Amino acid sequence: MSCHTSKDSLHAVGMKVTKAREVLLRVLEASDHPLTVDEIYDRLAQPRPGRPTIYRNLERFIQEGWAESFVDKNQIQRFLRCSTTEHHHHIHCEKCQRTTELDGCAMTKALSQLERQCGYKVTRHQLQIYGLCPGCQKALTLK
Amino acid sequence: MSCHTSKDSLHAVGMKVTKAREVLLRVLEASDHPLTVDEIYDRLAQPRPGRPTIYRNLERFIQEGWAESFVDKNQIQRFLRCSTTEHHHHIHCEKCQRTTELDGCAMTKALSQLERQCGYKVTRHQLQIYGLCPGCQKALTLK
DNA sequence: TCCAAAACAGAATCAAGTTCTATTTCTGTA
DNA sequence: TACAGAAATAGAACTTGATTCTGTTTTGGA
Ligand SMILES: [Mn+2]
Ligand SMILES: [Mn+2]
Ligand SMILES: [Zn+2]
Ligand SMILES: [Zn+2]
Numbered sequence: 109m110s111c112h113t114s115k116d117s118l119h120a121v122g123m124k125v126t127k128a129r130e131v132l133l134r135v136l137e138a139s140d141h142p143l144t145v146d147e148i149y150d151r152l153a154q155p156r157p158g159r160p161t162i163y164r165n166l167e168r169f170i171q172e173g174w175a176e177s178f179v180d181k182n183q184i185q186r187f188l189r190c191s192t193t194e195h196h197h198h199i200h201c202e203k204c205q206r207t208t209e210l211d212g213c214a215m216t217k218a219l220s221q222l223e224r225q226c227g228y229k230v231t232r233h234q235l236q237i238y239g240l241c242p243g244c245q246k247a248l249t250l251k
Numbered sequence: 252m253s254c255h256t257s258k259d260s261l262h263a264v265g266m267k268v269t270k271a272r273e274v275l276l277r278v279l280e281a282s283d284h285p286l287t288v289d290e291i292y293d294r295l296a297q298p299r300p301g302r303p304t305i306y307r308n309l310e311r312f313i314q315e316g317w318a319e320s321f322v323d324k325n326q327i328q329r330f331l332r333c334s335t336t337e338h339h340h341h342i343h344c345e346k347c348q349r350t351t352e353l354d355g356c357a358m359t360k361a362l363s364q365l366e367r368q369c370g371y372k373v374t375r376h377q378l379q380i381y382g383l384c385p386g387c388q389k390a391l392t393l394k
Numbered sequence: 395t396c397c398a399a400a401a402c403a404g405a406a407t408c409a410a411g412t413t414c415t416a417t418t419t420c421t422g423t424a
Numbered sequence: 425t426a427c428a429g430a431a432a433t434a435g436a437a438c439t440t441g442a443t444t445c446t447g448t449t450t451t452g453g454a
Binding site (some may be wrong): 179183185199201202208210214215218219221222223226227228229230231232233234235236237238239240241242245 | 322326328342344345351353357358361362364365366369370371372373374375376377378379380381382383384385388
């Protein structure tokens with residue numbers, strides 16, 4: 109049988125199955141918005157991994173395409189679980205921080221046009237989209 | 252007459268004309284790539300403004316739309332002069348760091364389509380495009 | 395020239411993130 | 425199950441980009 113536990117995923121890429129890794133994946137999975145290392149730390153029951161362990165493993169997760177990180181407006185790194193390793197983007201609610209994963213990338217065509225226009229060869233891009241989620245829009249209307 | 256000096260610009264928005272502001276604008280203008288505060292600091296002749304002064308004024312410049320900043324891959328803030336206050340993006344050469352300002356924004360249409368699809372109301376977005384500038388592409392070919 | 399507000403200098407401080415080494419945990423092998 | 429080597433963690437110390445704070449200087453208008 110093949111129910112995908114974190115243990116399976118870790119094995120599949122040759123990473124040892126440690127308590128820290130399992131609990132980190134669980135915390136990321138449980139959040140509907142990107143977390144700072146401090147926020148992750150606060151959600152862990154004692155005894156909990158130290159910050160270096162958290163950083164180190166999140167980095168590994170990102171390498172495997174299991175998570176992404178970005179730097180928020182306060183210059184703090186935030187981490188989020190991704191459900192696919194395909195190139196994609198996210199939209200972040202500016203009020204409640206809820207984050208939604210978007211399907212695919214709408215920029216592919218525009219970028220190849222850009223290459224012709226500006227002479228650069230595009231190698232990669234990062235896009236952060238901010239907005240108000242349906243719930244927060246409704247809340248604003250009611251006020 | 253109306254040649255646009257930094258003095259004129261500062262007056263126009265009610266900012267006092269100080270040595271620090273003039274020299275900071277000059278350094279930003281002279282660079283073809285985004286600078287860290289340390290890089291700016293190193294380019295200033297003594298006596299030079301302290302780091303808090305540099306940060307404070309760059310922040311003002313950004314508020315006025317005269318500059319932009321982003322956080323680079325080492326989590327360090329980089330600043331660049333903008334030639335327009337209109338919404339636009341930049342492309343950064345991954346080899347030589349040269350940065351080119353792009354005309355307008357290719358995402359407007361895609362974003363309004365996204366709003367319908369995901370239910371969020373989009374409020375703003377940030378896009379960083381990385382690539383190889385024409386010069387660096389040529390250099391790679393020759394090798 | 396004089397004054398009040400704005401801006402600056404520079405030291406001290408903060409905190410996110412990293413480094414380092416000793417210890418523990420994991421997993422393949424016998 | 426016991427063992428050994430490799431991988432991973434703990435936790436303190438450190439680094440450094442950025443901010444705060446207070447006393448001094450500069451600016452621009454009256
Ligand atoms: Mn994702
Ligand atoms: Mn620009
Ligand atoms: Zn994309
Ligand atoms: Zn745009």
